Amino acid sequence: xxxxxxxxxxxxxxxxxxxxxxxxxxxxxxxxxxxxxxxxxxxxxxxxxxxxxxxxxxxxxxxxxxxxxxxxxxxxxxxxxxxxxxxxxxxxxxxxxxxxxxxxxxxxxxxxxxxxxxxxxxxxxxxxxxxxxxxxxxxxxxxxxxxxxxxxxxxxxxxxxxxxxxxxxxxxxxxxxxxxxxxxxxxxxxxxxxxxxxxxxxxxxxxxxxxxxxxxxxxxxxxxxxxxxxxxxxxxxxxxxxxxxxxxxxxxxxxxxxxxxxxxxxxxxxxxxxxxxxxxxxxxxxxxxxxxxxxxxxxxxxxxxxxxxxxxxxxxxxxxxxxxxxxxxxxxxxxxxxxxxxxxxxxxxxxxxxxxxxxxxxxxxxxxxxxxxxxxxxxxxxxxxxxxxxxxxxxxxxxxxxxxxxxxxxxxxxxxxxxxxxxxxxxxxxxxxxxxxxxxxxxxxxxxxxxxxxxxxxxxxx
Ligand SMILES: Cc1cc2nc3c(=O)[nH]c(=O)nc-3n(C[C@H](O)[C@H](O)[C@H](O)COP(=O)(O)OP(=O)(O)OC[C@H]3O[C@@H](n4cnc5c(N)ncnc54)[C@H](O)[C@@H]3O)c2cc1C
Ligand code: SF4
Numbered sequence: 001x002x003x004x005x006x007x008x009x010x011x012x013x014x015x016x017x018x019x020x021x022x023x024x025x026x027x028x029x030x031x032x033x034x035x036x037x038x039x040x041x042x043x044x045x046x047x048x049x050x051x052x053x054x055x056x057x058x059x060x061x062x063x064x065x066x067x068x069x070x071x072x073x074x075x076x077x078x079x080x081x082x083x084x085x086x087x088x089x090x091x092x093x094x095x096x097x098x099x100x101x102x103x104x105x106x107x108x109x110x111x112x113x114x115x116x117x118x119x120x121x122x123x124x125x126x127x128x129x130x131x132x133x134x135x136x137x138x139x140x141x142x143x144x145x146x147x148x149x150x151x152x153x154x155x156x157x158x159x160x161x162x163x164x165x166x167x168x169x170x171x172x173x174x175x176x177x178x179x180x181x182x183x184x185x186x187x188x189x190x191x192x193x194x195x196x197x198x199x200x201x202x203x204x205x206x207x208x209x210x211x212x213x214x215x216x217x218x219x220x221x222x223x224x225x226x227x228x229x230x231x232x233x234x235x236x237x238x239x240x241x242x243x244x245x246x247x248x249x250x251x252x253x254x255x256x257x258x259x260x261x262x263x264x265x266x267x268x269x270x271x272x273x274x275x276x277x278x279x280x281x282x283x284x285x286x287x288x289x290x291x292x293x294x295x296x297x298x299x300x301x302x303x304x305x306x307x308x309x310x311x312x313x314x315x316x317x318x319x320x321x322x323x324x325x326x327x328x329x330x331x332x333x334x335x336x337x338x339x340x341x342x343x344x345x346x347x348x349x350x351x352x353x354x355x356x357x358x359x360x361x362x363x364x365x366x367x368x369x370x371x372x373x374x375x376x377x378x379x380x381x382x383x384x385x386x387x388x389x390x391x392x393x394x395x396x397x398x399x400x401x402x403x404x405x406x407x408x409x410x411x412x413x414x415x416x417x418x419x420x421x422x423x424x425x426x427x428x429x430x431x432x433x434x435x436x437x438x439x440x441x442x443x444x445x446x447x448x449x450x451x452x453x454x455x456x457x458x459x460x461x462x
Contacts, residue, residue, distance in 0.1 A: 153181020259385030275380025
């Protein structure tokens, strides 16, 4: 069985809420494992000598290690082992696309269900919390070195964790009035309860990290200002918050709301009334989050329009399953052509059927329009959710090299930008990716900042 087939196996989702209840429940979708289920699931792990799961994990967590400790009933030890490499286990256990990462590689998955690694990681975090255990890392006594961190998303949070642990005086500058980056203004609360993000920031503040919201670096203050204020190094983690445009005629009509802009507005507390008929364009998790959020805010007929086939949808299978169960229709092999309106307001979206043409070496086939197959969908709102770009405002005033994708260019190993005292990681470097990838890169960037300030070689033994 290849990885694609394995990913198609529906994952075991214990004690799920029914769809209707889920839509009315804004906070939590799936309850975690109880002690017996966790122990039984941990017993299924083969404790492989060369664990494939670990290779598939972007952070390379010691997965068999923490599973073995769960089997032995040493849950607290399991938590601390996981936490050694993962700064955000409570977040990652809930939102990581496990089927494409650790679980997609698990050897058990070759002949059935892979070990439910995500649920086990979630179990150890939940166990710590429900048993009143300290989930915070201890921090070193503060030293005199100041580091500025731009952006309070997973990348910025992780750099702050690692450096504060070593005693650095870290200040996070965040342009929004809220902290957490896409964890707060992207991922909906029914997938990631906000109490988890709040607890992470409480932990950071307890470690002496200062968080200043409502300041946009590059506008309110420049990187050079930060240097003049005595920050010895700056970490850039501004993410990728600029919605990519469809490029279709009529995209500026009232009623077209771009994906991450829509989620940001809703997550900041605005009641965005889209109307009953909504078409979301895109096949990734952002599109699915938009569709499921629209349902929760009262829209009734929600469509997903995706230009390739269902098997090619980049969203996780579990999310697609929930989406359909909640009544969203997926229109595959269809793409928008034009948005039509009256008096400046959207009325319908014109689409065209697609077929898959030439495939590249990775098996990704190019969608091609089928001539003369245009059709219309009546819509009160259209949400393009096809991708995001990086806003490089943070770098204003300093000539930082950019890649051809408009992301910050960095050294692969050290995450150093073209300015030696500035480092960058996460979506701002990789383009829109995942929490785990941001956490991993951020850890490497923190190591580089530590070495830079201590006058050590940034590359030695890495
Ligand atoms: C809707 C949605 C759903 C997602 N679902 C998942 C999922 O299920 N699993 C998963 O692993 N990943 C998911 N992701 C992706 C994940 O959230 C990102 O990969 C991750 O948050 C990137 O972290 P980051 O720290 O690089 O950037 P971000 O989380 O984007 O944080 C960047 C922060 O920097 C701030 N900022 C930007 N510019 C400036 C400036 N000039 N000055 C000060 N502050 C600034 C921004 O306001 C933001 O708070 C999702 C993303 C979205 C949008
Ligand atoms: S690959 Fe699967 S079975 Fe093997 S150690 Fe990892 S979780 Fe256990």
